Amino acid sequence: MDTILNGNNIPVLTWNHFNVNYKQIQLYNRPDDKNNPVITGDSTGMHIKNKTSLDNFLISGNDAKTASYIIANASITKTITVNKDNSVETPLIFDMTLKDNDKLTALFDIILEENSHANIIVSISSSANAAGQYTDLIRIHAKKNSSLTFTCLQLLGENFLAFNNAIAYVENDAKVTIHHMPLGGKTALASALTDLHGYKAASEIYADYIGHSRQDIDLNYVTRHYGKKGLSEIKMTGLLLNDSKKTARGTLDFHHGCKGSSGNESENVLLLSKTAKNKSVPLMLCDEDDVVGNHGAAIGALDEEHLFYLQSRGIDETSARQIFLDSAIARLKNLLPQNLAAKIDTYDKEVLCNESL
Amino acid sequence: MSDKLLEVKNYSIASTDDISILHNLNLTINKGETHILMGPNGAGKSTFGSSLLANPAYxxxxxxxxxxxxxxxxxxxxxxxxxxIFLSFQSPVEVPGISLYSFLRAASKNTANPLKGKLFRQKLNDTLKNLDLKHEYLERDLNVGFSGGERKKVEMLQLLMLSPKLAIMDETDSGLDVDAVNIMLRGITEFQQDNEKGLLIISHNMHILDKLKIDKVHILVKGHIVAEGGSELIDEINKTGFVRFETQEGGNNV
Amino acid sequence: MSDTTKKKTMVADVDRNLYDFKKAEKDVEKLASGLTEDIVRQISAKKHEPNWMLEHRLKSLKIYNELKVPNWGPDITDLDIDNIVTYVRSKTKMAAKWDEVPADIKDTFERLGIPEAERTSLAGVGAQYDSELVYHNIQDSVAKKGVIYSGIEEALAGPYAEMIKQHFMKLVPPSDHKFAALHGAVWSGGSFVYVPPYTTVDIPLQSYFRLNSPGAGQFEHTLIIVDKGAYLHFIEGCSAPKYNVANLHAGCVELFVGENAHLRYSTIENWSKNMYNLNTKRAKVERNGSMEWISGSFGSHVSYLYPMTILNGEYSKSEFTGITFAGEGQNLDTGTKILHNAPHTSSVVNTKSLSKSGGIGTFRSAVTMTEKAHKSKSSVSCQSLMLDDKSRSDTIPLMDVRCDDVNVGHEASIGRIDDEAVFYLMSRGINENEAKTLIVNGFANPISKELPLEYAVEMNNLIRLEMEGGIG
Known part of the structure; x- marks a missing residue:
């Protein structure tokens, strides 16, 4: 018996016939296959243990069922505690490689003590044509004046279902940056929820994707402003190739009392194929007058003005498409340490079959 | 006449909705020459420059x-x-999704003598330094969030990297501070060193012109070239503006 | 600071005295509350309508009973359909002269300024009172051009019966949603307009809807066909006195815009705050045609209102300009839907939303680019202004793009009145409330300038009244 659930629920419903209110998925109930994450990078001043710590930590997200499934199934459980006043620039990397037909569920708790700063990357990959299922939940508690950059690189095979979830509780003057790269998988879901409770709490959520073949990408990002003078950014950027499709929900939710807060949401989608499909639902919910909220979205092909500029430099339309793809790959590589950037090169060659670089 | 670079003959253009803009222009630029195209706002100068690169709007x-x-x-x-042929845009377009570096690489592959690998990077580093542009600009999306001055410098960076035969520079110096104007002047002077190349500068602003070697000046008013001559025309316009040319053109029309 | 806050909380309710006057019900026949097949048959029988219409009503009733209320949007659980008297009719014949309209009804429309407007600035007027049209007239010069403007029920018995049959509820089928089905079952009254090819109607036609009876529903049907190359501006106004029981408005507007034709459709909706406004409006535009919506939503307790444009022919265009003002006790869910279903189509949406005194304003939209929408463009811009910290404003846009060579843009912003702008105006000697009123009027100005003058004046007065309440 599999579990069927509605993931990526939109915080406020809209017309049903557009099929954007949630994404229904089917998940295995069999036990996980064994996997040992390879831990590299700098863990100075951090404490890692193989069990969870934030079980009683309440963040009511939109996806309680997804969370319960992951908590019940997780075979990998970790807590990473970053000590008070500890600051590490170089990333700490958890690298999981899955085999064909693997099922894996991971639950990570990340606690940032006061004035601590960390950079943590979770990378999940498999061979290019593998099948299987990977789900995870990252719970983040950022205490006073701490900051975290969390990156999730998902490079699973073309028959995988992947679902990355992150939730963060952000206190006074703390800042959490979540960067999702749901690049692999046949069905790639990703969600993040940041709750800005503290004064001047901040979050940034970035998602970068390259839809290819028949990939189905489904994103759900929410920032909830509770504290005063919060600052938030949600930015989704991607290209859609071949028969890929993508649904993106982004929500800025200003709660009563979050005076002086400011949120910004933007989406940029470049459609590089006649058969690619895109849905975007950028929500802004506002129960407070003293806020500034903006969102913008641009979806489409290269417009004529852009094309003329590129052509005036001798670049024809086909090459223009190519450099958009190359730029996207290069940008992602720049954000990652060398060994993970190498995985992007492999993905570029084996999955996107892009030989140009 | 093997030293002719660009020759425009009886050239008229209209917008895509059939409003005529330029009327019967004739203009020849030889190798090694620098020409100036001047005229009041709305004369059709930028349209002319842009149409030389087949802007689909015309x-x-x-x-x-x-x-x-x-x-x-x-x-x-x-x-x-x-x-x-290279056009330096008056307002360079923001192109999100393409980094300046990827763009320069792609564009330079199309030039007559593309520079490879190390040589390309070497020239890029030198040019960046010359234009007082920071290296990190290369990773940013093309023109996105660049200030007016930065955009103009990035246009100059492209000009020097691509090393075209003919450069058309549209209002290269407008909106720049003194330091930036001097940097642009350095770039233009460097480009002028090669006497195989030609330059067409579109301007209604004179600051940059008195420091450059100039071969010919064309005055464009309401889509017509109404006067041609040497740099003495620039001095005249500095003093009295375009009034004489405008009335002259108006007279033609009546 | 605290002074300002205090003022804000004291913003008074809109002065609706202009609209809030009741007429005693006399000489009326009412059908029993609730909705049964019997009631639907009775409505149909009274109207002596063709048999296909009765079948349509019964089919709609069946769909109505099968469909659920929407699981999204404002709460409507307080709306109990069994308490809606679906059919209320004054025992009077439709008149073509105001003198023939019963005195109390005529007085109503006099107070709303309708006959005055007809004399000065309109080509034709239709007036509906509860379920039936009480007045319909068109200027001779316009009628001579072959323009038809009449009650839809009247037209159903005339030479245009076949044309109506071909178009009636074809754009908004009863299966569209529960309240479209309700409309299909119990619709009554409304206007029919036909503008022949290449005919320009220089001055607007106007229909005014007035719901007087407490606990009643109004289900008028408006059908407008603008044939190729023709032009029409149609204005719709609505109001009702306030009662303590819920009133329901589930009208339906179907607009057919032919090749190279242009239709401008303006609405100022000012229903009282006990009204559930579940109205459906839809336009289909053929090749090179253009549809313009001007929509002002000020009244109602709850609104679900999303005029939709189907761009069905190449180079067809749609422009939607809307403003919604949600005050105390109001939950107004408004916006638009656009379906780009042909190449080179374009749409522009510009909306403004204001929320105050606990009002909830929601902007909801959907832009769809089908596989056929090559080289089409859409741009949506919505701005929300929060006038105090008790109110709410949500933005829920949706973009569904199934074609690559298109451009779809969306931008939205939310915020309150800019303190610096207030400071700037005050530094020039303008007092705080006046400064804020100026700013709010400036915010609404791009919309009000699209309205016919008398409506623009009315809208600015409404805003001024709201803002002046702050001095209290």
């Missing part, structure tokens, strides 16, 4: 454009660029 209604004695009137934008 269509040619008569006449022809020859580049190195080859008729390029029917060539699309990218083919003209590959022949060695």
């Amino acid at each position: 269509k040619t209604t008569s006449g022809s454009i020859l580049f190195e004695n080859e008729d390029i009137t029917d060539l699309p934008t990218d083919k003209r660029a590959k022949k060695g």
